[in-house]
Amino acid sequence: MKIAIVGAGIVGVTTAYELASDGHEVTVFEQRSAAAEEASFAPAGLLAPHLLSPWAAPGFGHPLRLTGANATLRLAGGMGRANLAWLWRWRSAARQQNAAAGALERLAQYSLARLKTIATQHELDFEASDGRLILLRSEPERQALQPALQVLRDCGVKALDIDADAARKIEPGLSPEATLAGAIHLPEAWAGNCRLFAQLLRQGTQGSGVHFAFGTRVERIGSSPTGVAVQGEAELRRFDAVVLCAGMASAELLPNLGVPLPMTAVYGYSVSAPLRESTHAPRASVVDLAQQISITRLGQRVRIAGGAELSGSDAAHHAPTLQRLYRTLNDWFPGGAQLSSGLQIWRGARTMLPDGAPIVGASGLPGLWLNTGHGAGGWALACGSARAVADLVAQREPEIPLDGLGMRRF
Numbered sequence: 001m002k003i004a005i006v007g008a009g010i011v012g013v014t015t016a017y018e019l020a021s022d023g024h025e026v027t028v029f030e031q032r033s034a035a036a037e038e039a040s041f042a043p044a045g046l047l048a049p050h051l052l053s054p055w056a057a058p059g060f061g062h063p064l065r066l067t068g069a070n071a072t073l074r075l076a077g078g079m080g081r082a083n084l085a086w087l088w089r090w091r092s093a094a095r096q097q098n099a100a101a102g103a104l105e106r107l108a109q110y111s112l113a114r115l116k117t118i119a120t121q122h123e124l125d126f127e128a129s130d131g132r133l134i135l136l137r138s139e140p141e142r143q144a145l146q147p148a149l150q151v152l153r154d155c156g157v158k159a160l161d162i163d164a165d166a167a168r169k170i171e172p173g174l175s176p177e178a179t180l181a182g183a184i185h186l187p188e189a190w191a192g193n194c195r196l197f198a199q200l201l202r203q204g205t206q207g208s209g210v211h212f213a214f215g216t217r218v219e220r221i222g223s224s225p226t227g228v229a230v231q232g233e234a235e236l237r238r239f240d241a242v243v244l245c246a247g248m249a250s251a252e253l254l255p256n257l258g259v260p261l262p263m264t265a266v267y268g269y270s271v272s273a274p275l276r277e278s279t280h281a282p283r284a285s286v287v288d289l290a291q292q293i294s295i296t297r298l299g300q301r302v303r304i305a306g307g308a309e310l311s312g313s314d315a316a317h318h319a320p321t322l323q324r325l326y327r328t329l330n331d332w333f334p335g336g337a338q339l340s341s342g343l344q345i346w347r348g349a350r351t352m353l354p355d356g357a358p359i360v361g362a363s364g365l366p367g368l369w370l371n372t373g374h375g376a377g378g379w380a381l382a383c384g385s386a387r388a389v390a391d392l393v394a395q396r397e398p399e400i401p402l403d404g405l406g407m408r409r410f
């Protein structure tokens, strides 16, 4: 088939890879000049397990607090009614302990397995590391994690409750002064550089039936006939199928289905800093649960990521949030990274649906498929959701059930 993909973030690139592997002729339309320039540019890098990652799903991890010094979500200027509607739904999903959580974690596990296969097959070196600690500052934090741990264990994920000494043996760079009540050790967790993986995979798809049309903005998606209208062109370009992977732009590009996609952008930050002293830096990835901040080793750099704000896309960087990232890094790994120069500071959007899970599958319109709304887990979920969409397009049963990940749930 002749298939168009809109968007060359991590989700679009992996979808292109899978569809081309099935023998389709694929064109990826991307408005920017390269792959992974928007949300996939500098995420923390956490792969599965997903549920204990910051902002993975409502009702797991840390409680949502909107006010005070310990607010976990900042409501800034430039918010609209859609933001508030989303917030309302996220909070009710949190109270119901989110029915989509199991489906989300199973997709993340499947995705990691698929990613490992692709990386091995094409010898992709994407600064991967394995193992993760969820750092706990107090006993109540451990208690708050129990529902998430139950879902993880039900999904067959190994999650070990360990004390502070054992945690320090796994991550010897952890500051001896930091208050540490213990940790959850996820020995099978992976992390890696999302943008690097996307770029390597894009290069790998060259000559295999994928054409990347960079600097090409899609204005409209057509169904009957199926195709895309590109900026500056009067005629619809015709395709047998279109897969929408346009991140935050997906809702506005989707033809009217009668149900608007209840998406919002939850903005966050990452700071990537050159390694200063390897023995004082993390060996793999850690998550500070109370702060909803992760620290990841990516080759010769350390990346700290966190913060959550509902605001306009062009809002200025929020200095107190960035200060909190630096402070958290210094609390856990003092001296591990060089913070005086060579920093990459990034603000990006998590394209979130109210239950934290993406939409993977049919749109309800002939020829139009959705692979979007991956929230805080686009990197962790991309390879699995791409394979599942490719199977659906080929009218094959995907290898994992997609219950709870379809359009119908809205």
Ligand SMILES: Cc1cc2nc3c(=O)[nH]c(=O)nc-3n(C[C@H](O)[C@H](O)[C@H](O)COP(=O)(O)OP(=O)(O)OC[C@H]3O[C@@H](n4cnc5c(N)ncnc54)[C@H](O)[C@@H]3O)c2cc1C
Pocket (backbone or CB within 6 Å): 006, 007, 008, 009, 010, 011, 012, 029, 030, 031, 032, 035, 036, 037, 038, 039, 040, 041, 042, 043, 044, 045, 046, 047, 053, 216, 217, 218, 219, 245, 246, 247, 248, 249, 250, 253, 266, 267, 268, 269, 270, 305, 306, 347, 348, 349, 350, 351, 372, 373, 374, 375, 376, 377, 378, 379, 380, 381
């Ligand atoms: C601070 C932070 C930390 C994060 N940490 C993690 C993590 O540890 N693990 C994890 O799994 N996820 C993480 N995420 C989430 C992850 O970054 C996203 O889920 C993921 O990058 C989304 O990928 P995507 O391909 O859907 O979107 P994008 O990367 O945004 O790609 C969409 C693409 O579509 C293009 N596009 C849009 N409109 C058009 C148009 N009209 N025509 C042509 N092209 C168009 C855009 O230019 C863009 O390139 C984090 C996010 C943030 C903000």
